[in-house]
Amino acid sequence: xxxxxxxxxxxxxxxxxxxxxxxxxxxxxxxxxxxxxxxxxxxxxxxxxxxxxxxxxxxxxxxxxxxxxxxxxxxxxxxxxxxxxxxxxxxxxxxxxxxxxxxxxxxxxxxxxxxxxxxxxxxxxxxxxxxxxxxxxxxxxxxxxxxxxxxxxxxxxxxxxxxxxxxxxxxxxxxxxxxxxxxxxxxxxxxxxxxxxxxxxxxxxxxxxxxxxxxxx
Numbered sequence: 001x002x003x004x005x006x007x008x009x010x011x012x013x014x015x016x017x018x019x020x021x022x023x024x025x026x027x028x029x030x031x032x033x034x035x036x037x038x039x040x041x042x043x044x045x046x047x048x049x050x051x052x053x054x055x056x057x058x059x060x061x062x063x064x065x066x067x068x069x070x071x072x073x074x075x076x077x078x079x080x081x082x083x084x085x086x087x088x089x090x091x092x093x094x095x096x097x098x099x100x101x102x103x104x105x106x107x108x109x110x111x112x113x114x115x116x117x118x119x120x121x122x123x124x125x126x127x128x129x130x131x132x133x134x135x136x137x138x139x140x141x142x143x144x145x146x147x148x149x150x151x152x153x154x155x156x157x158x159x160x161x162x163x164x165x166x167x168x169x170x171x172x173x174x175x176x177x178x179x180x181x182x183x184x185x186x187x188x189x190x191x192x193x194x195x196x197x198x199x200x201x202x203x204x205x206x207x208x209x210x211x212x213x214x215x216x217x
Contacts, residue, residue: 068110073142086149
């Protein structure tokens with residue numbers, strides 16, 4: 001249920017990068033930026049079911065001084081389902097042939113077994129069965145690739161939730177203002193009642209007592 005714009009490139013090739021020895025490993029800092037925009041459309045599936053997130057497939061090639069190409073590894077990663085910054089390190093592997101001749105050919109001549117369909121890294125696009133068997137398919141681990149992903153998500157549900165939250169906040173603000181006004185009104189009414197009681201008490205006292213207390217003060 002995922003789609004992309006017609007002008008969106010769904011594949012690409014990075015630049016060639018020289019490796020650098022870090023500890024016991026040879027590391028290549030590609031720093032290759034890419035952008036991807038995908039759209040999800042809810043189909044006939046029930047709302048409780050979770051959608052399958054897009055998968056990114058990648059292949060690592062090497063090029064030596066004598067212009068010999070070699071496949072160094074394949075890998076795949078599922079794009080993060082949560083927005084934000086994600087650092088993902090994906091291990092890679094490559095297919096191998098049995099025998100010393102194949103390794104000698106790879107070392108001296110270059111070239112190595114490759115996958116015709118890169119989706120075979122995860123689930124082949126042509127697979128329609130229930131169980132996928134890779135019995136007899138020999139591979140070896142080769143290294144890893146680190147991705148730094150910045151994910152953004154937009155949805156009408158997010159907008160509706162945000163609007164509802166703002167509406168509730170405005171209601172709470174109004175209720176808060178009303179409560180403050182009501183508290184002020186209650187204080188003023190209590191003051192008016194106390195003043196009225198004092199006036200009534202003063203009027204009920206004898207006049208000579210009021211004059212004596214006034215002259216004493």
